[in-house]
Amino acid sequence: MKTLGHLLGSPWRRPVVAAAAGALPVLAFPAPSLWWFAPVALVPWIALARTAPTGRRAAADGWWGGFGFMLAMHHWLLPNLHVFTFVLAALLGALWAPWGWLVRRLLGGAPSRGRAAAALVVLPSAWLAAELVRSWEALGGPWGVLGASQWQVTPALRLASVGGVWLISFLLVLLNVAVALLFTVRRARVPGVAGLVAAGVVTSVVWVGAPAAQADGRTRIAVVQPGVVSGPDSADRRFGLEERLTRRLAGQGADLVVWGESSVGFDLGARPDLARRLAALSRATGAAVLVNVDARRSDRPGIHKSSVLVGPDGPTGERYDKMRLVPFGEYVPARSLLGWATSVGEAAGEDRRRGTEQVVMDAGGGLRIGPMVCFESAFPDMSRNLAGKGADVLLAQSSTSTFQQSWAPGQHASLAALRAAETGRPVVHATLTGVSAVHGPDGGRIGPWLGTDASTARVYDVPLAHGTTPYVRFGDWPLHAALLVLAAWGAAEAVRAVRLRRRTAPGSHGPRARTAHGSPARPGH
The missing domain is CATH 3.60.110.10 (Carbon-nitrogen hydrolase)
Known part of the structure; x- marks a missing residue:
């Protein structure tokens, strides 16, 4: 009997599984509106990427998952944009390739508690970075931001008043990572529980401390x-x-x-x-x-x-x-290059003009x-x-x-x-x-x-x-914090890599070589 690992190793089955896993979060949005599913919707995707045999394969899992997410979120464009819908989904899905790579980097194999704890902050930050880039108007704007799935949840709306939809997205990804740690990484259950507690504490603090809107x-x-x-x-x-x-x-x-x-x-x-x-x-x-x-x-x-x-x-x-105009619906980006889209779908035949303020x-x-x-x-x-x-x-x-x-x-x-x-x-x-x-x-x-x-x-x-809500006063601070987290993690990884290279360089006073049985080698052996 073929093992699950063998099946996923097939050239085409693993991408299909990744795309299906990436599409799951869409069920939390209207019309299904299964908002309660969002805190665990990413767990299958995370579980898949962390078991990838290589970093490149994990990045591909991230890309295919992003493709599934974007295609499912925008599937209603198919009758109008036809094949170009797949092109857009593939383009936007690439934004999750670094996220998939990070999942394996932090959670692959038997991660230490330190790496598992870092994942609770780094992976939500990387998710926000992907949402930030795809929020650019020319890429379709911030339609389907994960936090928007919680539009009918009162505590989530209070979070939005403090950090916008971005804060909700961050906490949702944190919850997904924590649940994935609890169920897929035995030695990381303590960080998993800590992540769940942290999300609960943040929500409670915001609920108590954030000023509620008062009708006047x-x-x-x-x-x-x-x-x-x-x-x-x-x-x-x-x-x-x-x-x-x-x-x-x-x-x-x-x-x-x-x-x-x-x-x-x-x-x-x-x-x-x-x-x-x-x-x-x-x-x-x-x-x-x-x-x-x-x-x-x-x-x-x-x-x-x-x-x-x-x-x-x-x-x-x-x-x-x-x-801000809808790409292809109200104008065609780089029309001289992509004008052919008007022949395969209902793209704008003439670009609308933009306002200035x-x-x-x-x-x-x-x-x-x-x-x-x-x-x-x-x-x-x-x-x-x-x-x-x-x-x-x-x-x-x-x-x-x-x-x-x-x-x-x-x-x-x-x-x-x-x-x-x-x-x-x-x-x-x-x-x-x-x-x-x-x-x-x-x-x-x-x-x-x-x-x-x-x-x-x-x-x-x-x-x-x-x-004046904190979000109006302070703006997109969760996005800025996420970018700082990624920068700090990247710097720490660079320092770690330099130290490791120095220890293993010829002539260095790094760890003594060991025999095949693990005992320290001595002169004459």
Whole structure:
């Protein structure tokens, strides 16, 4: 009978097992939302990499596991990007190759307690380094950061207020390493237990010491979600439907009405008739209307996605142009080199133009709002910056209609909870076709989510808070700490290697040679 080691040694079976192990953490995210699985989801991947016969093989396990993770997290892109989805998953998966190598380096064979203890800090730090690199906009942004799987866990949201989603990721990887030590390395059970205790202590200290968001006011914000509108003249028909839904809000006391991303398909400067209809809606509801224009602008070249505030007298002049664009969806990176992607998938035929700065708008009545567009809500620094600029409410205008029947709408909506907890500001996630969601300043859900089958307008009573969270004050300190840990570990390894080389160099006074039986060699033997 073939042994498990023999099976894993097969040229193709081990990569398949690694990819499957890497895909497991995705089950903690929407739609499955098995959030409780995240603290152990990495254990099979760790167990595999630590048994790799060589460092190169462990790095390959890390790469294949990263490929499985990225492909599973973004599988809903397959109908649109086709084979390019695999290319992107392979590119991003390479970021976990160093992590796999480190797993074997620290936990391979029979590691000492010192190495096992170091793994509790170094491996989470290496994971954060991979998440940091892939968070670059051109690589797809921080979609699927491990800590985001805990969006509905109250203690995790409190952690986010101190160290952002990065602190949650760090502790989740630490828990996985601790569990792996307990079950796969007998002599490292003490460090394993210490890791579990450390994670519990950190969470408890944050729970007791971190200031909870305290509501000091309220506002009423309406979300208009028209649902799927397709076919000829869809832009005109969608506008008409949004107009009818918005009129139903008259008399409901809304302070602001929010439409989703690409809710207006025409530049308002070129279509004054639409601007007048929006102004009439503002007068009817007694609230400003925040729309999102996806069109070629009449006052400057190119297509922009812009959040535009309209009051009772028309556009107020408050405008935000989307800054961070979706790779391939809204622009093609290095189009001269990768333009072929438009022929194999639904990549952007023309690049959208970028905005230059974030904007906080005055929506009237003293309400200051910070708009973001689409996957900009995945970037913690953008919501943090808006909170620092004085926004009372963060608004994410989105549209995931292309991926309507996938896990994408739920994954996107869940990010509102993290951004709210990080900043201590409520977040309104308004979409064209669902899922729309509102979360309070502590990250807790406000009212029901509007699913992908809903075509409606709903008013939410939103609590306001104006304190400053530690994350807003100190920023991405877990990332900086992780990089320092890796630098310190690398320096220590370099010093250790130099000392070992000196001891074993010819003519050195290192350890005396031994005979085959282990006894010290003596002259004449």
